[in-house]
Amino acid sequence: MTAIDRKSEFPGLAGGWHYLDTAATAQKPQGVIDAVTRALGTDYATVHRGVYGRSAQMTLGYEAARRRVAAFVGGAEEEIVFTRGATEAINLVAYSYPEKGRVLLSTLEHHSNIVPWQLAGWQVDVCPLTDDGRIDLDAAQAMLTPEHTMVALAHVSNVLGSTLDATRAADLAHAVGAKLLLDGCQAVPRMPVDVASIGCDFYAFSAHKLYGPTGIGALWGRADLLDAMPPWQGGGSMIDKVTFPFTTYAPPPQRFEAGTPAIVEAIGFAAACDYVDAIGLDAIHAHEAGLVRSLRDALRPMNDVTLLGPEDSAGIVSFTMEGVHPHDLGTILDEENVAIRAGHHCAQPLMEHLGVSATARASFGLYSSQDDIDALVRGIERARRIFS
Numbered sequence: 435m436t437a438i439d440r441k442s443e444f445p446g447l448a449g450g451w452h453y454l455d456t457a458a459t460a461q462k463p464q465g466v467i468d469a470v471t472r473a474l475g476t477d478y479a480t481v482h483r484g485v486y487g488r489s490a491q492m493t494l495g496y497e498a499a500r501r502r503v504a505a506f507v508g509g510a511e512e513e514i515v516f517t518r519g520a521t522e523a524i525n526l527v528a529y530s531y532p533e534k535g536r537v538l539l540s541t542l543e544h545h546s547n548i549v550p551w552q553l554a555g556w557q558v559d560v561c562p563l564t565d566d567g568r569i570d571l572d573a574a575q576a577m578l579t580p581e582h583t584m585v586a587l588a589h590v591s592n593v594l595g596s597t598l599d600a601t602r603a604a605d606l607a608h609a610v611g612a613k614l615l616l617d618g619c620q621a622v623p624r625m626p627v628d629v630a631s632i633g634c635d636f637y638a639f640s641a642h643k644l645y646g647p648t649g650i651g652a653l654w655g656r657a658d659l660l661d662a663m664p665p666w667q668g669g670g671s672m673i674d675k676v677t678f679p680f681t682t683y684a685p686p687p688q689r690f691e692a693g694t695p696a697i698v699e700a701i702g703f704a705a706a707c708d709y710v711d712a713i714g715l716d717a718i719h720a721h722e723a724g725l726v727r728s729l730r731d732a733l734r735p736m737n738d739v740t741l742l743g744p745e746d747s748a749g750i751v752s753f754t755m756e757g758v759h760p761h762d763l764g765t766i767l768d769e770e771n772v773a774i775r776a777g778h779h780c781a782q783p784l785m786e787h788l789g790v791s792a793t794a795r796a797s798f799g800l801y802s803s804q805d806d807i808d809a810l811v812r813g814i815e816r817a818r819r820i821f822s
């Protein structure tokens with residue numbers, strides 16, 4: 435018996451589909467779909483320029499969405515930059531942060547928290563993991579030097595589900611004068627996040643993993659840091675005054691939002707925050723923790739299954755199965771109406787560390803249930819029969 439029973443509110447889950455790929459993207463509740471439909475339909479107009487009522491109304495809605503997203507992570511509205519997603523948020527910091535130097539990443543990072551730093555010319559150092567798949571902060575402490583100007587780590591791993599001690603990471607970064615950027619993609623849908631109490635400097639996340647629309651995410655950045663960062667893309671809406679010899683820029687967050695923004699998506703993002711907060715992230719966290727325990731308990735006795743990551747992983751369980759490639763397992767499970775993810779999960783350095791080319795990953799959302807786990811276990815047993 436699970437604590438949250440909301441499956442019927444998600445049209446994408448109709449027909450008894452056992453969706454266990456929420457770490458890739460979450461299904462959407464009807465309330466978010468309705469908010470997006472209204473914004474794209476009866477309420478639709480551009481923002482920030484209109485002298486007519488509908489546009490002024492939409493501008494209010496867009497800026498209210500910014501306040502809503504800011505409140506969701508405990509920040510101020512001028513500290514929220516709407517981006518296309520976490521990937522763009524991290525790219526923004528990698529390109530625009532004025533003190534480019536050494537950045538400390540970890541072995542388990544998603545490619546979107548590796549490649550931007552490489553492209554933007556940072557010198558990358560890599561913090562190892564503990565045996566149970568957490569970022570080893572003792573090792574980070576030993577590695578950090580005054581040359582490091584940034585530490586950029588996943589708050590929750592998208593492969594192992596391990597949760598970072600984010601407050602300690604902030605203290606360690608600050609002790610050498612570096613800033614801490616957290617990749618919060620997998621954390622914000624799974625646990626309460628308060629950037630002020632963590633003490634981090636930047637926080638990146640995507641709406642689509644939080645039951646909201648694709649095409650939008652946010653960078654939360656400390657106001658004084660955003661203020662010191664130059665724009666990284668030019669265009670409309672991000673300027674103060676444009677002349678051919680010289681252009682001056684708007685203050686943050688507009689400075690970082692060139693062009694017509696993702697208006698409809700921002701409204702949907704705010705609706706998703708409302709939806710999740712109404713259920714409560716403590717309840718969602720407890721619900722997913724129960725599902726993780728149940729799945730790990732079901733897989734642990736299987737001699738041909740290797741469980742990866744810590745016992746208390748947050749909503750995500752990765753594993754490998756002897757004699758069955760994760761892609762084959764995924765295909766057999768699909769025949770059983772069960773959707774898991776198989777592959778490197780955009781974390782190739784982590785795969786190399788684990789000594790595998792791919793894993794199977796089941797990931798939960800607030801709508802997941804024991805029924806989904808039972809279907810997964812049945813599918814694994816069928817795969818074993820097929821391949822033995």
Ligand code: PMP
Nearest residue numbers: 519520521544546592617619640
């Ligand atoms: N970081 C992590 C930990 C992720 O799981 C993902 C999405 N898989 C990303 C970053 C990138 O997010 P997006 O593709 O929405 O920009």
